[in-house]
Amino acid sequence: MDAEPLHRRIARDIERRIASGDWAPGFRIPTEAELTVEYGCARMTVSRAVSELAARGLVVRRRKVGTVVAHPPVHSSALVAIPDIQAEVQARGLAYSHRLMGRIVRPASADEAELGARVIELETLHLADGLPFAMEHRLISLTATPEAEAADFSAEPAGGWLLARAPWTEAEHRISAVGADRQTAEALGLEAGATCLRLERRTWRDGQGVTRVWQMFPGAAYDLVARFSPRKDQG
Amino acid sequence: MDAEPLHRRIARDIERRIASGDWAPGFRIPTEAELTVEYGCARMTVSRAVSELAARGLVVRRRKVGTVVAHPPVHSSALVAIPDIQAEVQARGLAYSHRLMGRIVRPASADEAELGARVIELETLHLADGLPFAMEHRLISLTATPEAEAADFSAEPAGGWLLARAPWTEAEHRISAVGADRQTAEALGLEAGATCLRLERRTWRDGQGVTRVWQMFPGAAYDLVARFSPRKDQG
DNA sequence: GAGTGGTCTAGACCACAAT
DNA sequence: TTGTGGTCTAGACCACTCC
Numbered sequence: 001m002d003a004e005p006l007h008r009r010i011a012r013d014i015e016r017r018i019a020s021g022d023w024a025p026g027f028r029i030p031t032e033a034e035l036t037v038e039y040g041c042a043r044m045t046v047s048r049a050v051s052e053l054a055a056r057g058l059v060v061r062r063r064k065v066g067t068v069v070a071h072p073p074v075h076s077s078a079l080v081a082i083p084d085i086q087a088e089v090q091a092r093g094l095a096y097s098h099r100l101m102g103r104i105v106r107p108a109s110a111d112e113a114e115l116g117a118r119v120i121e122l123e124t125l126h127l128a129d130g131l132p133f134a135m136e137h138r139l140i141s142l143t144a145t146p147e148a149e150a151a152d153f154s155a156e157p158a159g160g161w162l163l164a165r166a167p168w169t170e171a172e173h174r175i176s177a178v179g180a181d182r183q184t185a186e187a188l189g190l191e192a193g194a195t196c197l198r199l200e201r202r203t204w205r206d207g208q209g210v211t212r213v214w215q216m217f218p219g220a221a222y223d224l225v226a227r228f229s230p231r232k233d234q235g
Numbered sequence: 236m237d238a239e240p241l242h243r244r245i246a247r248d249i250e251r252r253i254a255s256g257d258w259a260p261g262f263r264i265p266t267e268a269e270l271t272v273e274y275g276c277a278r279m280t281v282s283r284a285v286s287e288l289a290a291r292g293l294v295v296r297r298r299k300v301g302t303v304v305a306h307p308p309v310h311s312s313a314l315v316a317i318p319d320i321q322a323e324v325q326a327r328g329l330a331y332s333h334r335l336m337g338r339i340v341r342p343a344s345a346d347e348a349e350l351g352a353r354v355i356e357l358e359t360l361h362l363a364d365g366l367p368f369a370m371e372h373r374l375i376s377l378t379a380t381p382e383a384e385a386a387d388f389s390a391e392p393a394g395g396w397l398l399a400r401a402p403w404t405e406a407e408h409r410i411s412a413v414g415a416d417r418q419t420a421e422a423l424g425l426e427a428g429a430t431c432l433r434l435e436r437r438t439w440r441d442g443q444g445v446t447r448v449w450q451m452f453p454g455a456a457y458d459l460v461a462r463f464s465p466r467k468d469q470g
Numbered sequence: 471g472a473g474t475g476g477t478c479t480a481g482a483c484c485a486c487a488a489t
Numbered sequence: 490t491t492g493t494g495g496t497c498t499a500g501a502c503c504a505c506t507c508c
Contacts (some may be wrong), residue, residue, distance in 0.1 A: 005477060019404060019441065031493065042479045047494075063494045064487040169254055177412035177432035177454035195430045195454075197412035206254065219412035219430075240496060266474065277498045282475075298475045299506040 006041055010049035018058060018069050025071040029059065082173055082199070084159060085126045085134055085215065094128040100154040101125055101187065105142070114202075114209035116143025122158055125187050132188045138213040144205060159213075166210050168203035175199055177219065184216045195219035241276055245284035253293060253304050260306040264294065317408055317434065319394060320361045320369055320450065329363040335389040336360055336422065340377070349437075349444035351378025357393055360422050367423045373448040379440060394448075403438035403445050410434055412454065419451045430454035 017023045030038065035046040050067055053059045061067045089096040102123035108115050124136040138158055140148045145166045153161065179193040190196075197217045203210045252258045265273065270281040285302055288294045296302045324331040337358035343350050359371040373393055375383045380400055388396065414428040425431075432452045438445045 007477080025402075033493085042481085044480090044497095045478060047496095048477095051495090061494060062487080063485065064489095064492055066493065167260075175410055175432070177430045177452075179430045179454075193430075195412045195414045195428075197410070217412075219414070242496080268474085277500090279478095279499090280497060282477095283496095286476085296475060297506080298504065299473055299508095301474065 006039065007045050007049040007052070010035065010039055010046055011052050014050070014053060015058060023069050025069050027069045029067050029069065031066055082201070085136070086157060086160065089126070089128040089133055092128065095130070097127045097130065098157050099125045099127065103153065105149060108139075108141075112139060112209075112212070114204070115139060115141035115212065116209065118142040120148055122153055124153070124157060126157075133217075135184045135187045135216045136213060137215075138211060140211050141209050144208050144210045158211075162211055166205060168205050168210050170204040172202045173199065174201075178216075180216065188216070188218055190218060241274065242280050242284040242287070245270065245274055245281055246287050249284070249288060250293060258304050260304050262304045263301050264304065266301055317436070320371070321392060321395065324361070324363040324368055327363065330365070332362045332365065333392050334360045334362065338388065340384060343374075343376075347374060347444075347447070349439070350374060350376035350447065351444065353377040355383055357388055359388070359392060361392075368452075370419045370422045370451045371448060372450075373446060375446050376444050379443050379445045393446075397446055403440050405439040407437045408434065409436075413451075415451065423451070423453055425453060 014023075014029060023029060029050075032043050032046050032050065035050070036043045039046060050059065050061065054061045054067070057070055059067050060070050083091075086096045086098075100122065102121070104121050105118060106121060108117060108119045112119060119142060120140040122136075122138045122140070124138065125132060126134045126136060136159075140158060140162065142149055145162065147165065148158075148161075151158075151161055176198045178196055178198045180188065180190050180196045182192050184190075184196065185192040185194055188194075188196075196219050199215045199217070200213070201215075202212045249258075249264060258264060264285075267278050267281050267285065270285070271278045274281060285294065285296065289296045289302070292305055294302050295305050318326075321331045321333075335357065337356070339356050340353060341356060343352060343354045347354060354377060355375040357371075357373045357375070359373065360367060361369045361371060371394075375393060375397065377384055380397065382400065383393075383396075386393075386396055411433045413431055413433045415423065415425050415431045417427050419425075419431065420427045420429055423429075423431075431454050434450045434452070435448070436450075437447045
């Protein structure tokens with residue numbers, strides 16, 4: 001028998017006709033009433049199918065007008081994998097290790113107000129098979145996670161430690177290309193000014209800043225990849 | 236009155252209790268039957284609300300077991316805006332223009348087999364207020380879009396032209412940091428080797444390669460930003 | 471066996487927008 | 490006014506999986 005629910009079969013049927021170009025962008029697809037007849041099912045079932053496609057951005061529904069095939073998306077966004085460094089290193093079959101290069105506790109600057117009054121500042125070198133992989137500079141809010149002050153970040157990288165204790169609800173990532181500053185170049189074994197991919201991440205939990213981290217990767221050795229189909233990730 | 240549908244109100248209520256930490260990861264939320272009583276509505280309405288949260292990855296549903304709050308995601312992915320250059324320039328309030336620097340038609344190399352037998356190779360400089368903004372290097376499949384051979388890409392940038400004629404169904408993006416090659420440096424007015432953000436995009440339509448493009452941005456002037464809440468972009 | 475979610479029905483009323 | 494989707498009901502049967 002059909003293991004596949006009817007609403008999904010309907011959705012796939014429509015999706016196929018759109019992907020094949022049979023129903024081009026702007027085409028008005030059959031109404032719910034018509035689909036109800038075509039599939040011999042209740043209106044709610046076709047409604048569910050078409051609503052799912054609308055949620056994914058494949059079609060646009062408007063009362064009275066009907067449901068039309070959406071125009072293809074602009075090259076607007078992509079789901080880019082932002083890997084955890086330890087996982088990334090291990091995924092490459094290399095041995096992960098890290099070295100805490102610096103740790104101070106200090107008041108937050110005006111620019112860091114989201115993190116509260118006091119922060120821990122960490123500098124960590126991530127290594128793959130003993131070779132420098134990435135340099136990390138991190139601020140941790142002692143307002144969001146007071147217990148960070150007593151944590152031993154030379155034993156456990158701060159990223160994993162924080163994830164276990166202070167899951168975030170919002171994050172901002174920023175990706176850029178920069179030349180390595182003197183300290184980073186030295187730690188990574190590069191020449192000063194060498195090309196690096198810079199990944200900045202800021203996270204919040206319920207509006208309270210949790211952490212802010214910059215990671216520098218040697219440009220030649222690292223990139224970010226996003227493979228996807230459009231409209232599958234629509235939100 | 237309530238403009239908000241009941242199923243959404245239910246979903247938001249649950250989401251709020253999860254975000255507040257009240258219902259922690261692993262917590263088993265009320266069954267559909269219990270929610271039906273709590274909200275005094277039909278089971279299908281609560282089912283719709285909870286299913287929506289499940290689709291977004293906030294909760295995990297299993298028959299007989301019930302619905303439990305999902306564990307927070309690893310720092311695994313982020314929706315990064317991959318802007319169209321023209322739109323990006325105009326969004327900054329600058330005048331967009333472009334200059335076609337090179338165009339040849341040639342056989343595809345073995346490495347470019349996905350694009351078919353013959354390709355157009357384009358080199359385009361994008362300008363903002365007359366100043367170099369990005370250098371673009373592009374291959375267009377003449378199998379996917381034969382009419383590209385006759386198109387005038389000095390009048391219309393290839394990106395927009397393609398989007399209108401050959402919408403893609405799959406894409407891969409790759410972001411890296413590189414030093415500018417001689418030609419790029421010259422076009423962008425940089426020193427050779429200057430830090431650049433390199434964005435590579437490959438697109439397919441139904442398995443047939445459509446285009447492959449590399450864009451180089453001066454590192455200091457450009458970055459990619461992703462702001463998001465976790466689990467909102469689940470697919 | 472029994473509890474839970476997954477799906478589906480055959481209706482109903484309402485909201486919106488084009489006419 | 491009318492056609493269309495948006496939501497909701499009060500049931501029903503089934504599938505899965507823990508006990």
